[in-house]
Amino acid sequence: MGFTPAQRRTIYTLGFCGLVSAADNWFVSPALPAIASALGVAASAATIVLTAYLVPYGMLQPVCGTLGDRFGRLRVLHVIVAGLAIGTFLCALAPTLPLLVAARVVTGCFAAGIIAVSQAHVGDVVGPERRGAAVGVLMGVTFTGQGLSSGLGGIITDLMSWRAAFACFGALALVALALLLRLPAGGGSVAGGAAPAGEVADGEGRPVAQGGFLVRASRIFFGSHRAVFLVACSTGLVFLGVYGFMGTFLFERCGLGSTQAGLIMMLYGVMCLVGGTVSGRIGAAHGPRGVILVGEASGLVAIASLAAVAATGLWQPALLAAGALGFGYILTQPTLVSLSMDADPAQTGLCTGLIGLGVFAGGGVGSALGSRVVAALGYGGLWAAAAALLACQLVVGGRALAALARRG
Numbered sequence: 265m266g267f268t269p270a271q272r273r274t275i276y277t278l279g280f281c282g283l284v285s286a287a288d289n290w291f292v293s294p295a296l297p298a299i300a301s302a303l304g305v306a307a308s309a310a311t312i313v314l315t316a317y318l319v320p321y322g323m324l325q326p327v328c329g330t331l332g333d334r335f336g337r338l339r340v341l342h343v344i345v346a347g348l349a350i351g352t353f354l355c356a357l358a359p360t361l362p363l364l365v366a367a368r369v370v371t372g373c374f375a376a377g378i379i380a381v382s383q384a385h386v387g388d389v390v391g392p393e394r395r396g397a398a399v400g401v402l403m404g405v406t407f408t409g410q411g412l413s414s415g416l417g418g419i420i421t422d423l424m425s426w427r428a429a430f431a432c433f434g435a436l437a438l439v440a441l442a443l444l445l446r447l448p449a450g451g452g453s454v455a456g457g458a459a460p461a462g463e464v465a466d467g468e469g470r471p472v473a474q475g476g477f478l479v480r481a482s483r484i485f486f487g488s489h490r491a492v493f494l495v496a497c498s499t500g501l502v503f504l505g506v507y508g509f510m511g512t513f514l515f516e517r518c519g520l521g522s523t524q525a526g527l528i529m530m531l532y533g534v535m536c537l538v539g540g541t542v543s544g545r546i547g548a549a550h551g552p553r554g555v556i557l558v559g560e561a562s563g564l565v566a567i568a569s570l571a572a573v574a575a576t577g578l579w580q581p582a583l584l585a586a587g588a589l590g591f592g593y594i595l596t597q598p599t600l601v602s603l604s605m606d607a608d609p610a611q612t613g614l615c616t617g618l619i620g621l622g623v624f625a626g627g628g629v630g631s632a633l634g635s636r637v638v639a640a641l642g643y644g645g646l647w648a649a650a651a652a653l654l655a656c657q658l659v660v661g662g663r664a665l666a667a668l669a670r671r672g
Contacts, residue, residue, distance in 0.1 A: 355434075495661040510529055517577060543595050
């Protein structure tokens with residue numbers, strides 16, 4: 265991939281931090297039935313635990329990205345990874361569902377900036393020409409954790425308890441913090457430099473655009489690259505919304521336990537890693553829009569496979585669903601991140617944070633809306649709605665991204 269040893273060290277260390285933040289949320293999916301049983305609530309009601317993490321996780325990403333632009337990315341990462349560890353241990357101690365939800369909100373607030381700030385820092389470290397490939401590797405490692413944590417979390421939940429699972433992932437967050445503290449401040453950066461005279465500089469010497477936070481965020485989100493950010497919103501709504509329901513769906517429709525469902529969902533992580541390594545080749549052959557189209561088509565394959573599970577009660581199509589969903593997501597989200605950095609190169613932390621806002625807040629909204637759809641129409645209705653939305657994204661979003669490429 266042409267990275268120096270220092271750059272590779274930075275990419276994989278930050279990827280591990282992202283892995284822990286993704287794992288911290290998504291191991292909960294196969295553990296939801298056990299959590300619901302222990303706390304005396306319905307399994308569908310326990311999905312609020314996912315929403316409680318994802319919504320602040322998405323909403324605060326632009327804030328954390330801006331803080332990283334202003335005060336230095338690694339300094340901000342030290343604080344938020346430490347907060348992630350503390351919040352996860354608090355979840356392990358929560359005696360009731362409301363307190364667990366509150367602890368998840370706290371954890372999501374701290375974890376919010378890990379991916380956005382890491383993506384911006386990696387962009388600084390490798391430079392624009394290798395940014396897409398570096399972000400793809402970073403996100404491949406990150407979301408490998410999302411998939412693998414499902415299996416590991418399910419096993420720990422069955423062998424010990426869901427509280428032990430939270431404690432184990434809290435310990436992983438402490439390991440991530442220790443590795444992060446060992447990174448040099450520069451990380452092999454080929455970008456950056458001093459701010460020009462008269463401009464405000466951030467903690468690493470880059471110029472920071474002026475104006476209030478909401479003004480700057482709105483200018484970027486609704487500016488020339490708005491198609492990128494709007495596609496990010498629908499990506500989170502569909503991909504993360506669908507993934508969040510897989511554990512309870514396989515439990516209720518196929519009778520699978522936490523370990524069995526988690527092992528199936530591990531394929532998501534495996535294909536995230538595969539997708540992260542091949543996204544650069546697809547992009548070189550077909551461009552960023554081609555990468556996104558392949559990702560969206562893979563998402564449709566995943567949803568069709570889940571519909572087959574709903575219709576037959578067989579769990580085997582879920583293997584394809586988990587793998588296709590991971591492959592599709594890891595092609596789509598990092599490509600949107602790379603495109604977003606061109607919206608304002610002076611504020612790449614804010615740009616990547618806005619992608620995180622769209623994707624992860626969208627995932628939280630998808631979990632909340634999905635519960636209503638399941639209650640009204642069942643899982644078949646949920647998969648039909650997800651397929652319709654993703655097909656709309658493929659057509660309408662594809663045209664908008666094509667128009668953006670022509671303007672560029």
